Amino acid sequence: MFYYMPVKIYAEDGCVKNHAADIAAYGKKALIVTGRHSAELCGALGDVKSVLDEKGIAYVHYNEVEENPSVETIMKARDLGLAEHADFVIGIGGGSPMDAAKAIALMLRHSDKDASYLYEKGADSTALPIIEIPTTCGTGSEVTAVSILTRHDTHSKGSIPHKIFGNLALLDARYLESASPSTLASTAIDAFAHLTESYISSDATQFSRNLSLTGLRTWAGCKDILLGIRPADPAARKQMLLASTYGGMAIAHTGTSVPHALSYTLTYNLHMKHGKACGHFLANYMREASPADTARVLKAAGFSSVEDYEDFYDVVCHRETIPENILKLAVKDVLAHPDKMKKAPFHVDESVLERIAGNPD
Ligand SMILES: [Fe+2]
Structure with missing residues (x-):
């Protein structure tokens, strides 16, 4: 290791x-x-x-x-x-x-x-x-x-x-004090994506997974701020910044995975903020991962289920329905870079990518 x-x-x-x-x-x-x-x-x-x-x-x-x-x-x-x-x-x-x-x-x-x-x-x-x-x-x-x-x-x-x-x-x-609520929301979802994609990665190790879990637990304490239930205070801002750095330390080891790979097409073509674009695909990524891995991520982040995360994302990031042609392009872009698909610790082919990219019903 x-x-x-x-x-x-x-x-x-x-x-x-x-x-x-x-x-x-x-x-x-x-x-x-x-x-x-x-x-x-x-x-x-x-x-x-x-x-x-x-x-x-x-x-x-x-x-x-x-x-x-x-x-x-x-x-x-x-x-x-x-x-x-x-x-x-x-x-x-x-x-x-x-x-x-x-x-x-x-x-x-x-x-x-x-x-x-x-x-x-x-x-x-x-x-x-x-x-x-x-x-x-x-x-x-x-x-x-x-x-x-x-x-x-x-x-x-x-x-x-x-x-x-x-x-x-x-x-x-x-x-962080002068950052707007929408910047905080998008960047905090990016941190959650780093922590989650690093945990559910074929390159994860005990070192990186412990960084992910510590980051997710740190991040969990700030969810109510992102939901607008309580205002950010100095202690919470410290936790949010630390969670983000833990996420960075985790992906410094593992890299990011399929949600990030898909996100770039949304950002380039729709000008969607980076964190919001990554968060869009996280629920479906967790659905494809091993139930044990997904359960550990959700528990550390204080979510009761994948749907609970999805509801949180909808409120915090205002989910958008992505046009079908852009989703197809995102899948095509990732298929052109097989190294990105290898980051997922489960088999990924075109149909799996389409499921991860898919809009909710
Ligand atoms: Fe990111």
């Missing part, structure tokens, strides 16, 4: 300021990578800038990472980092800026390569040092080696083949 997690993690209020010396140790000039507004609104960007100022570290800020970042965005940010001689990268935000930070750090390290290097299998994956600061509670990207990018040339979204872990993850749950 094997488990590898090279990311140094601090989880506490004020951890950016508390660990200024750690941040300053990675270089002399930082490229800060964010989306347009949320990193600033939540206070994380201000904390990072004040720590860099205090330590005399120069920085340049790229704030144009869109949701589901494109290869073009990665190359624009790389060009800025090269022109400014950045020697480390700080990603602040949800999955998009954090995934982008990894790909940008890769391309900065391989400054003589063009965008095709992002998709070069078996190539050197070393990157500049990366610090990740999550401001949502779903992606787990701060502790995974995955970078998911949108390719407009092939009209698709998926992981690049490089595996790039960050060096340092700073988890301050106060940064």
